Amino acid sequence: MSLVYAGVLSHAPGITGRADLVKDTEKRDEFYTALDRQRQEIEDSGAEALIVIAAEHFANFFMNNMPAYCIGIGNRYEGPIEDPDWLKIQKTKVPGAPDLATRLTKEVMRTVDTAYAEEWKFDHGIMVPLNFLTPRYDMPIIPVNINCQGPPLTPLNRTWEFGAALRRACDSVPEKIALVGTGGISHWPATPDSGKINEPWDREFLGRLMSNDKEALLSYNDEETYQEAGQGGFEIRTYIAAAAAAKGQGELQFYTAELPIFAVGCTVAKFSISD
Amino acid sequence: MHFAALLGIEWFDYLEMMREGVNKYGPVRAGVYAMTGGGESFTVEGKETEEGKAQ
Numbered sequence: 001m002s003l004v005y006a007g008v009l010s011h012a013p014g015i016t017g018r019a020d021l022v023k024d025t026e027k028r029d030e031f032y033t034a035l036d037r038q039r040q041e042i043e044d045s046g047a048e049a050l051i052v053i054a055a056e057h058f059a060n061f062f063m064n065n066m067p068a069y070c071i072g073i074g075n076r077y078e079g080p081i082e083d084p085d086w087l088k089i090q091k092t093k094v095p096g097a098p099d100l101a102t103r104l105t106k107e108v109m110r111t112v113d114t115a116y117a118e119e120w121k122f123d124h125g126i127m128v129p130l131n132f133l134t135p136r137y138d139m140p141i142i143p144v145n146i147n148c149q150g151p152p153l154t155p156l157n158r159t160w161e162f163g164a165a166l167r168r169a170c171d172s173v174p175e176k177i178a179l180v181g182t183g184g185i186s187h188w189p190a191t192p193d194s195g196k197i198n199e200p201w202d203r204e205f206l207g208r209l210m211s212n213d214k215e216a217l218l219s220y221n222d223e224e225t226y227q228e229a230g231q232g233g234f235e236i237r238t239y240i241a242a243a244a245a246a247k248g249q250g251e252l253q254f255y256t257a258e259l260p261i262f263a264v265g266c267t268v269a270k271f272s273i274s275d
Numbered sequence: 276m277h278f279a280a281l282l283g284i285e286w287f288d289y290l291e292m293m294r295e296g297v298n299k300y301g302p303v304r305a306g307v308y309a310m311t312g313g314g315e316s317f318t319v320e321g322k323e324t325e326e327g328k329a330q
Contacts, residue, residue: 018286086280151307192293193312231307260317 003170005045005178006246007038007270008209008239009132011054012184013124014262016088016131021261034254034268035132038180041270042133047178049097049140050133051104051166052126053242055148055183055235059123067115068154069162071108072143073101079122079130087124089131094122097140100175104142107169112162129182146241148183148234156218159237163244170245181242183235184264186228193230199257201228202265205236210250210269212243232264248272 015031022028042050059081061067074096084090098118105116120143122130130137146162147154154162170177185205186198208216217240225233243250254268279289302310 014286021286082277083280149307188312191308191310191312192290192297193310193315193317194290195317196312196315197317226307227311230311234307 002173002175002177003167003179003245003273004047004176005042005270006180006242006273007041008181008183008242008267009035009038009129009269010184010262010264010267011125011128011182012187012189012262012264013082013087013128014264015128015266017086018261019088022259024258027256027258031254031256031259031266031268032132037253038268038270039133039135042178045178046176047139048175049100049142049177051142051144051170051177051179052129053144053146053163053166053179053181053238054125054129055238056145057123057125057149059121060117061145061147061150063150066147066150067145068147068158069112069114070145071101071105071114071116072096072118072120072141073098073105073116074118074120077120077122077141077143080127081121081123087127089124089127092137094130094137095140097142100140100173101142103173104166104169107172108162108165110165111168112158112165114162125182129180133180146237148237153222153234154237156220156237156240159240160214160218160244163241166241167245167247179242179245181238181240183238184232185236185239185267186230187232187264188230189232189263191230194263195260196230197257197260197265198229199265202255202257206252206255206267206269209239209243210252212247212249212271214244217243243271246271246273248274
């Protein structure tokens with residue numbers, strides 16, 4: 001067994017960039033504490049590398065050519081692409097894990113076609129999680145992208161198979177690996193509706209996710225998700241892939257819809273690793 | 276969102292400018308940015324308006 005940790009967390013840019021605009025600072029700090037506990041759990045797992053399954057936002061891939069899946073096999077990465085004063089995360093270099101990532105990619109390719117990339121500019125979708133989970137930027141990162149932005153979006157059952165392939169790949173190597181899926185649940189980013197959160201929808205999804213109910217998770221369709229959870233809701237794919245990789249039950253460690261300035265329901269959770 | 280930041284537009288101004296654009300030109304009608312949220316302000320932490328109401 002080499003997958004030693006699996007979890008999910010939110011990544012919206014406001015989490016760092018608009019921290020000073022929060023009125024309910026107690027709730028904000030509670031969220032940050034949950035993120036720091038996730039950092040500690042990853043460190044305690046002995047992980048030698050961290051896979052971040054993210055939803056890239058047009059920093060590297062664009063509407064004219066966006067792979068369904070991509071794995072980073074670079075030696076190092078840079079980020080954030082955003083203005084550091086806006087995101088409140090300084091530009092930095094992040095170590096990659098080229099040899100390990102290449103071996104993982106080859107194993108994934110046995111069942112799921114994935115692209116790979118040796119160059120990758122990190123946007124907030126990866127840099128916000130790293131800001132909390134590897135604040136010293138000293139853990140090798142393997143970025144993974146699932147197309148949650150540009151139609152045709154990969155079907156949820158394929159997302160599940162991709163997560164399962166990542167798990168099989170992790171188990172095929174001797175290194176200890178942690179994995180997080182990062183996305184929003186319901187949210188309407190980059191629209192006038194930014195800040196709207198459909199809490200009932202979020203909690204229903206999180207219930208299915210924490211019970212790791214494959215059938216219930218894969219029963220969502222994009223039309224309904226779009227109506228109920230906005231275009232940001234398509235990012236449930238990153239959470240579903242993490243659940244498929246973990247196979248075990250989840251533990252919801254934090255959720256709130258009461259920080260709308262972050263423009264997402266703020267989530268932290270972990271899964272047990274099951275066979 | 277990133278372009279607005281590049282131009283130095285503050286967050287609440289950015290949201291308001293989008294709403295003004297929707298009022299002027301109408302909502303996005305199709306595609307992944309077709310509006311489904313109603314175009315209201317959902318950000319209660321917003322800056323105070325001239326009337327003193329929080330947006």
